[in-house]
Amino acid sequence: MHGYYETEHITKFVWLVTLFSSMGMFMDGYVLTIFSAATALPTGLKYVFEPTSLEWGLMGAAPLIGMLLGAATFGNIADRIGRRKMYIYDLSATALFLLLTAFSTNWLEFFLLQLGAGIGIGADYPISSSIQAEFSPTKRRGMLLVLNIFMWTIGSIVFLLVSIPLYFVGNVAWKLMYGTAAIIPLIVVAARNTIPESPWWLKLKEKKKEFEKSVSIIATSVGVLPSRLAESIKLEKGKSSFRELFSKRFLKLTLFSSLAWFAYDVASYGVWTFTPSIFISTGSSYVGSIIADLLEEVPVFIGFALCVTLVERVGRKPLEEYGFLLAGISLLTFAAYAHFTKETPFAIAFIGFALMHVFHNLGPTNLTYTYPAEAYPTRLRATAHGFATSFSRIGGILGIVAFPVLLNSLSLSAALVMFAAFEFLGFAVTVLWAPETKKKALF
16 A cells, blocks of 8 residues: 555545645635726726825735735744644634725725735745645645645636626725625635644644544545554654744755745736736726736636646746746747837737746746745745745735836836846746755655
8 A cells, every 4th residue: 555645646635635725825816806906997996095106006015015924924833833723714814804995995994904814815825835735645746736826816717707797886896896805714714624733743743642633534534544644754853943944954945935936926916916907008998808817817727737737747947947937038028019119009918918927827826836835844844935925925015016106107118127037037046046846755
């Protein structure tokens, strides 16, 4: 009989872990897409709050600022006190803040409430990724982590579909958009209660009784001997501290995992957040821009399908390298076109972003999330993932705040050149410092 972590078979239990863990990513995609759509509404956020360009950027960046705070803080806490407690309850606060967002009366209230929602979503990144990695078979771990982060896209698509009928509601449309988001986390909290604490963390903390109970639950669900499962969990001892991330042993890995994700988020969040508004600027209607935004998910699916197919065959590093490089080239090409023409046709804008999405989802969209969960030891896994997530949100904030400023003060081409530069930064740090984690056991 093969051991649990050595098998290539994915059991029902592992699929449930994947589904429940991925719901934090679903919420991230759903919530951040609300701002994108609600901003483009004729009677939406810009109409109601009349923000300046800076205030508009800060409103869009608020969940990311919250995620920055939540990921770093709760990632380290998850390494210290366990994954399961926060895994069950971290999205409860998110639900409350999303509901209250619908009742905000000015841009500052909106900003603060979205900040609170972001803290809960940010906390979920390191916790869910650690749970996912520690329950996944080694030979399928990369694929399952890719499926996990891809739920961000599913959340975005679900919201875009919800937003089309809400458009016809009128002035309260944006309120209902945020209200619908508050329902989902409560369902997730109930579902996650069925998942046991990670046996990796329990063994690390020498909680023998809880470890045996967790191993027994998992072994029964997957049809292996508890003793065989327990023996397969081999890990190193040590502290769970931020300082350790910058030790000589982990410094290059920390620089890579943080800078690559940071570079990706600058371009990704900057372009994605304002795509509907850009489509409208080319002459599209609101509904037309939302439909076009939905169609932009087709290249996302193409890139994702390639990544899922190749991640366990080719490996993580080559896919991330090619993804960054080709995305940068596509953005530079789009920037050159926008610079030498007075107006950017809708078709050109659509194609330019579509190519970026294909190459992003071939590599960095999925693998910047995957790397910290696989490359660090159990004692640092959530801490490292939380730090990398937090640092990446700085990139997202930069992209969201800088894009409207560059668009209004300079040009679309200037913004695209800036984003392309960050793509090449991501490519460079991947080439220099990225390890290959394909089929390597956790430790």
